[in-house]
Amino acid sequence: MSELSVRNLGWSAGGRSLVQDVSFTVNSGETLGLIGPNGSGKSSLLRCVAGITRPDRGEIDYGDTPLRNLGARARAHHLAFVEQMHHSSSDMCVADIVGLGRIPYRRRMGLFTAQDHAIVQAALETMDLTELKDRVCRRLSGGEQQRANIARALAQRARVLMLDEPTNHLDVRHQIDVMRLVRDLPQAVVVCLHDLNLAARYCDRLIVMQAGRMVAHGAPEVVLTPDLFDKVFAIDACLHVGPDAKREVQIAL
Amino acid sequence: MQAFKSKYRLSIAFVAATCFASVSWAGTVTVESCGMDVTVRAPASAIVTLDQASTETMLGLGGAPRMAGTAYLKTQVAPQYKEAWESVPLLTKGRPTAEIVRVVEPDLLVAYSGFFYSDQWVGSREELKELGVGTYISAVSCPLADQPDLNSFDLLARDFENLGRLSGQEAEAQKVIAAQNDAIEAASKLRLTRDEPIKVLWLYSVFEGTPYVAGGPSIPGAISNIAGVENVFGDVNEQWPGVSWEAIADREPDIIVLGDLSERGSPGDTVEEKIAMLTTEPGVSFLDAVTKEQFISVPGIEMDPSIRSVNTLNLFVKGLKRLGYAE
Amino acid sequence: MLDPAADLASSIPAEIARLPRGLGGVALTLLGVGAVLLSMVLAVQIGVAEVQFSDLLRIVATRLGIDVEPLGRMRESLIWDLRVPRILAAALVGAALAICGAVLQAMTGNALADPYLLGISGGASTGAVFVVILGFGGGTLLSTGAFIGAMVVLAILLLLLRKGGGTPLKLVLTGVIIGQFFSAVTSLVVMAAGDAEATRGITYWLLGSLATARWTPVLLLSILTIGGGLVVWAHAHVLDAMSFGSDTAQTMGVNVSRSRLILLVVCALMTAVAVAMVGAIGFVGLIIPHAARLISGPLHVTLIPFSALLGAILLIWTDALARTILAPQEIPVGVFTALIGVPLFLLLLRRRGDL
Numbered sequence: 033m034s035e036l037s038v039r040n041l042g043w044s045a046g047g048r049s050l051v052q053d054v055s056f057t058v059n060s061g062e063t064l065g066l067i068g069p070n071g072s073g074k075s076s077l078l079r080c081v082a083g084i085t086r087p088d089r090g091e092i093d094y095g096d097t098p099l100r101n102l103g104a105r106a107r108a109h110h111l112a113f114v115e116q117m118h119h120s121s122s123d124m125c126v127a128d129i130v131g132l133g134r135i136p137y138r139r140r141m142g143l144f145t146a147q148d149h150a151i152v153q154a155a156l157e158t159m160d161l162t163e164l165k166d167r168v169c170r171r172l173s174g175g176e177q178q179r180a181n182i183a184r185a186l187a188q189r190a191r192v193l194m195l196d197e198p199t200n201h202l203d204v205r206h207q208i209d210v211m212r213l214v215r216d217l218p219q220a221v222v223v224c225l226h227d228l229n230l231a232a233r234y235c236d237r238l239i240v241m242q243a244g245r246m247v248a249h250g251a252p253e254v255v256l257t258p259d260l261f262d263k264v265f266a267i268d269a270c271l272h273v274g275p276d277a278k279r280e281v282q283i284a285l
Numbered sequence: 286m287q288a289f290k291s292k293y294r295l296s297i298a299f300v301a302a303t304c305f306a307s308v309s310w311a312g313t314v315t316v317e318s319c320g321m322d323v324t325v326r327a328p329a330s331a332i333v334t335l336d337q338a339s340t341e342t343m344l345g346l347g348g349a350p351r352m353a354g355t356a357y358l359k360t361q362v363a364p365q366y367k368e369a370w371e372s373v374p375l376l377t378k379g380r381p382t383a384e385i386v387r388v389v390e391p392d393l394l395v396a397y398s399g400f401f402y403s404d405q406w407v408g409s410r411e412e413l414k415e416l417g418v419g420t421y422i423s424a425v426s427c428p429l430a431d432q433p434d435l436n437s438f439d440l441l442a443r444d445f446e447n448l449g450r451l452s453g454q455e456a457e458a459q460k461v462i463a464a465q466n467d468a469i470e471a472a473s474k475l476r477l478t479r480d481e482p483i484k485v486l487w488l489y490s491v492f493e494g495t496p497y498v499a500g501g502p503s504i505p506g507a508i509s510n511i512a513g514v515e516n517v518f519g520d521v522n523e524q525w526p527g528v529s530w531e532a533i534a535d536r537e538p539d540i541i542v543l544g545d546l547s548e549r550g551s552p553g554d555t556v557e558e559k560i561a562m563l564t565t566e567p568g569v570s571f572l573d574a575v576t577k578e579q580f581i582s583v584p585g586i587e588m589d590p591s592i593r594s595v596n597t598l599n600l601f602v603k604g605l606k607r608l609g610y611a612e
Numbered sequence: 613m614l615d616p617a618a619d620l621a622s623s624i625p626a627e628i629a630r631l632p633r634g635l636g637g638v639a640l641t642l643l644g645v646g647a648v649l650l651s652m653v654l655a656v657q658i659g660v661a662e663v664q665f666s667d668l669l670r671i672v673a674t675r676l677g678i679d680v681e682p683l684g685r686m687r688e689s690l691i692w693d694l695r696v697p698r699i700l701a702a703a704l705v706g707a708a709l710a711i712c713g714a715v716l717q718a719m720t721g722n723a724l725a726d727p728y729l730l731g732i733s734g735g736a737s738t739g740a741v742f743v744v745i746l747g748f749g750g751g752t753l754l755s756t757g758a759f760i761g762a763m764v765v766l767a768i769l770l771l772l773l774r775k776g777g778g779t780p781l782k783l784v785l786t787g788v789i790i791g792q793f794f795s796a797v798t799s800l801v802v803m804a805a806g807d808a809e810a811t812r813g814i815t816y817w818l819l820g821s822l823a824t825a826r827w828t829p830v831l832l833l834s835i836l837t838i839g840g841g842l843v844v845w846a847h848a849h850v851l852d853a854m855s856f857g858s859d860t861a862q863t864m865g866v867n868v869s870r871s872r873l874i875l876l877v878v879c880a881l882m883t884a885v886a887v888a889m890v891g892a893i894g895f896v897g898l899i900i901p902h903a904a905r906l907i908s909g910p911l912h913v914t915l916i917p918f919s920a921l922l923g924a925i926l927l928i929w930t931d932a933l934a935r936t937i938l939a940p941q942e943i944p945v946g947v948f949t950a951l952i953g954v955p956l957f958l959l960l961l962r963r964r965g966d967l
Binding site: 388403 | 659660661684685686687689690693694695754812816817821823824826935940941942
C-alpha cells in the first residue's frame with residue numbers, strides 16, 4: 033500500500049483550472065519530484081495534496097485513509113509540509129523552530145517531554161544544525177532557516193514529507209546536501225523543484241506538469257527526453273546517465 | 286375682626302408651608318438642582334467650589350467660613366473677594382479630581398456645569414450622594430423647559446437663593462439678589478437714542494481662527510434683552526457658539542463688546558489683539574463698528590454667569606452711554 | 613558537511629539571553645506575580661491623598677466584620693472606591709493590552725502590531741462621543757457607549773473577513789481602514805457638536821485615563837482578562853505556529869481559521885472592555901510583548917503570562933507616576949505611556965539589533 037495516493041485531482045481558482053486530472057502514488061522511501069515551468073500548477077498541486085487548499089475534484093489518500101477524514105492533528109501525523117522560504121524575523125531560535133514540529137503531539141499547554149527533546153535533537157543532527165540550535169531566527173541566513181524548517185518537518189515524524197522548492201535560497205553546496213538528505217530519508221517525499229538537474233539526479237520518480245496537467249510520469253531516464261525538454265521547457269537538452277548511474281541534464285547553449 | 290384673623294392665619298399657614306417645603310424636619314436643607322434633590326445638614330459647613338464662578342459666588346455670599354476648598358482658578362479672584370479667598374485652601378489650580386475633593390471631606394460641592402460630576406472629574410452625582418455629599422449645579426446650566434422666559438440673571442438669582450439656603454447665608458443672598466435686581470432695573474430704564482434696534486456683537490475669544498460669541502441663553506444675551514438692544518447671535522441656542530467672520534459681517538453689528546482675557550494669556554486674549562484681528566480680518570474690517578471703533582471692553586470672565594456678571598451689565602450700560610447710544 | 617561558518621549572517625555576535633525552562637521558569641513566574649502584588653501594595657499608597665497600607669488593612673478588616681476602628685466614611689471611600697479599583701484596573705488593563713498585543717503581533721507576523729490595530733479603539737471613541745453628544749453626560753454611560761461602538765467594529769471586522777478568513781495582510785488592512793474611518797467620525801462629531809461642555813467631559817477619556825475606574829467595571833474587566841488570558845494561553849502553540857506561517861501552521865495540525873476567529877474575538881472583547889473603561893492607552897500593547905520576550909523567550913507558552921505580568925507592572929507604575937508628577941494635577945496616563953513608551957521602544961530596538 034502506498035503512503036500517498038492521489039486520483040484525478042482537480043482544482044480551479046479565479047475561473048482558471050490550475051490542476052487538472054492528476055493521479056499518482058508515492059511509496060515509503062521514495063522521492064517524487066514535481067517539475068514544470070512557472071505557472072504549471074506544481075505548487076498548487078502540492079498544496080492540495082498537503083490539505084492547505086481544498087481541491088474541487090479527486091481523491092487523496094494517506095495510507096488507507098482519505099485526507100478529508102483526517103482531523104487537523106491526525107493530518108499532521110501523516111504529512112509534513114515545508115513552505116517556500118520567506119525570511120522570518122521571529123525571535124525563535126533554531127531549537128524552537130524544530131520544536132514546533134512536535135506541536136501535533138503535545139497537549140494544550142504542554143511543555144517538552146524527554147521524547148520530544150530526543151526527536152528534536154535527532155532532527156537537528158540530521159540537518160546538521162546542532163551547533164546552531166540556539167541561534168535566533170533573524171540571525172540565520174536563508175539557507176540555515178530553510179534547513180531549520182526542514183528539520184521541523186522531520187521532527188513532525190510524518191510518513192509523508194512535502195517540500196515546496198526547498199532549494200531556492202541555498203548555495204549550490206547546500207542545495208546538494210539538502211537533496212541528498214531528502215533522498216536518503218525513509219519517508220515518502222514529494223518535492224517541488226525548479227532545478228532540473230537536482231530533480232534528475234536525486235529523485236526516484238518525476239511528475240512533469242504543464243498548464244495544470246500531468247504530461248509525464250516516471251523515472252527520470254524515462255521522462256526526461258529531449259522531446260519533453262523541448263515541448264515543456266522550451267530548451268534544447270538531454271539527460272545523460274553517467275557510468276556510476278549519476279544522472280545529469282545537459283543543456284545545449 | 287373675624288375676617289382679618291382668618292386672613293392672618295392664612296398668611297401664617299402659607300408662610301409656614303413654604304418654609305417647610307424647603308426645610309425638612311431633621312435640620313437639613315433640600316434644594317432642587319438640575320434634576321436632583323440636593324440635601325445637606327443645615328447649614329453646609331464643608332463646601333468645596335469646583336470652578337472660579339462658583340468660588341466667587343460662594344465668597345460673595347459670605348460663605349468663606351463654611352468653605353473647605355476651592356479649585357480650578359482661571360484668573361485672579363476679584364479684589365473684593367481676595368481676602369476671603371485666601372482664607373480657604375486652594376485644592377488645585379487645575380481641574381479637580383475625585384481624590385482631591387474627597388480628601389477634605391466636603392458635604393457640598395458647587396459647580397457651574399454638570400460635566401464636573403462625571404467619573405473623570407470628581408465622580409458621579411449618585412456616587413457622591415451615597416457618600417452624603419450634595420452636588421449643586423448652577424441653574425444657568427439647566428434652564429427649565431417649562432419656564433423659558435427666565436433669563437440668565439433670573440437663573441443666577443435662583444442660584445444665589447439656593448446657595449444662600451444651603452450655606453445658611455440667606456440674608457447675604459437676598460442682598461446680592463437685590464443688588465442685581467437694582468442694576469437690572471436701572472438698565473431696563475435706559476433710554477436709547479435710536480428707534481431702530483441697536484445691534485451688538487459680544488465677542489468672547491477667537492480660537493484657531495474661529496470667533497466665539499455669545500448666543501441666546503447667555504449673560505450677554507440677557508443683558509441685551511434688559512438694555513433693549515439686539516444680540517446679533519441671539520437666535521443661536523447655545524451659550525458660546527463658534528461662528529465665522531462672514532456670519533459676523535453678515536449681521537452688521539453696530540457695537541462690538543470685547544472680552545478681556547489678558548489674564549489667561551493665550552494668544553489673542555487681550556483686547557488689543559482682538560481689535561487688531563478685527564481691523565485686519567477682511568470680512569469685518571470694513572464694518573462701521575470697526576472703523577469707528579465702537580468697542581466696549583469687559584473682563585471676559587464676567588461674561589460667564591457668576592456673581593460678577595452684574596458688573597458686565599453695569600459696564601455695558603456705561604459703554605452705551607459713552608458711545609452715545611443711550612442717555 | 614554543511615558549513616555554517618561560511619554564512620555571513622552567522623558571524624553576527626550575541627544572541628538574546630534566555631532563561632532556561634523548567635524550574636527557572638517557575639521561579640521567575642512566581643517572582644513576576646510577587647512583583648505585581650508588591651507594585652499594587654505600594655502604588656495604592658501613592659497619590660494626592662495620604663494612604664497607608666494599614667488603612668487598607670483596616671478597611672478590609674471592617675468589611676470582614678473584624679473588630680477594628682473603622683476609618684472615616686469619606687476616607688474609606690477614597691481608598692476603597694477610588695484607589696483600589698484604580699490600581700486593579702491598572703493591573704488588568706496593562707495585562708489585557710499586553711496579551712492582546714502579543715496575540716496580534718503573532719497573528720499578523722508584524723512586530724509593530726498592537727491591540728488597536730483592529731480599529732476597536734476607533735469604534736469605542738465613536739460610541740463614546742455619540743453617548744456624550746446625545747446628552748446623557750459622562751459617567752458609566754460613556755463606557756457603555758464605548759463598548760457598543762467597539763462591538764460594532766468587531767461585527768464589521770468579522771463580516772469583512774468572512775471570506776478568506778483573516779490572513780495577516782487582510783487583518784491589518786481591514787483593521788486600519790475601519791479604525792481610521794471611525795476616528796474620523798469621532799472627530800466630526802466632536803467638532804460639529806461644538807459644545808465645549810460635552811467635549812470637556814470626554815477629552816480626558818480620549819487621552820486614556822484610569823481615573824474612571826470603579827468596582828463594577830473592574831470586576832467585569834477582571835473576568836474578561838483572566839478568562840480571555842487563559843483562552844489565549846491555551847492557544848500558545850497555535851500562536852507559535854502562526855508566527856511561522858499560516859500554511860505551515862495548517863499542516864501542523866492547527867485549525868488556523870477557527871483559531872484566528874477565537875483569538876480575534878477574545879482580544880477584541882478584552883480590548884473593548886479595557887478601552888470602554890479607561891480610553892485608549894497606547895504603547896503598552898506594542899512594547900510589552902517585546903520586553904517580555906527578552907525575559908521569557910519567544911514561545912507563547914511563556915510569553916503570554918510574562919507579557920501579562922509585565923504589562924500590569926508597567927501600567928501600575930506609569931499611572932502612579934501620572935498622578936504624582938504634577939500633583940495635585942493628574943496627567944492622563946495615556947499621555948504618559950507615550951512619553952515613556954517611545955524611548956523604551958527605541959532601546960528595545962537597539963537591543964534587538966534592528967537599529
